Amino acid sequence: MVEEKKKKVSMVIFSGDMDKLMAAFIIATGAAASNMEVIMFFTFWGLRALKKKVSTGKSLFGRMLGLMYGGDINRATPSKMSFGGIGRWMFKKMMKAKNVSSLPELRQMALDLGVKMYGCQMSMEVMEIPRETLIDQVTDSVGVGFFIEQAQESNFTMFI
Amino acid sequence: MAEEIKVDLELNLKGLLCPLPMVRVSQNIKNVPVGGIIKATATDPGSLADIPSWAKSTGNEILKSERIGPEIIFYIKRIK
Secondary structure, three states, X not given: OOOOOOOEEEEEEXXXXXXXXXXXXXXXXXXXXXXXXXXXXXOHHHHHHHEOOOOOOOOHHHHHHHHHOOOOHHHOOOOOOOHHHHHHHHHHHHHHHOOOOOHHHHHHHHHHOOOEEEEEHHHHHHOOOOHHHEOOOOOEEEOHHHHHHHHXXXXXXXXX | OOOOOOOOEEEEEOOOOOOHHHHHXXXXXXXXXXXXXXXXXXXXOOHHHHHHHHHHHHOOEEEEEEEEOOEEEEEEEOOO
16 A cells, blocks of 8 residues: 655644643644644743743743743643633633543643654743753754744644 | 444544544544444534544545434444
């Protein structure tokens, strides 16, 4: 049997908001389940989705950023109705009641389906988030050149 | 008289919401041989559109779908 070339989607994940990350991982898992190759490129606030639960930052500002915007994927708050964490708690409860997968579950499902996840090297430098503080399943830390190459080979691209 | 469909694998997708029904189907299609049939029972109304779209994009076939009360039943044939 001749192996068909898979269709491909490349996604930029800029947001670290809980709701937008949910949309991103649902689209990624859906595409992978539909036999597509999926590339997710996490930059800036989106890096939170790949972070381990460790503190980051070396300089004063870096440590401040780590304190104010630290934590892993579980710390992501919704883009609306955040209310200092109450919104996150409420959404988690509502999602659980409706049997919707949580963010870490969705991310794991995406990985299991073969979705490739990349960190943006430049944001990692600026925000002082070294590779060791990202989950081990991250394929690589790369730059825009890599993303453009992937995007050119893709059937569609997304920016979330 | 309705034709009997020989089912190779039954999937219970009840209570699951997007994207789980299609993810489960895609994971399980590998567990039946080419030409084999999965009977998948879902309750998510979204799967009415999602599962046929999944079949179209992966080149598999929905032989039949039916609604019985809250249940949506798909007979999915593995084509490749």
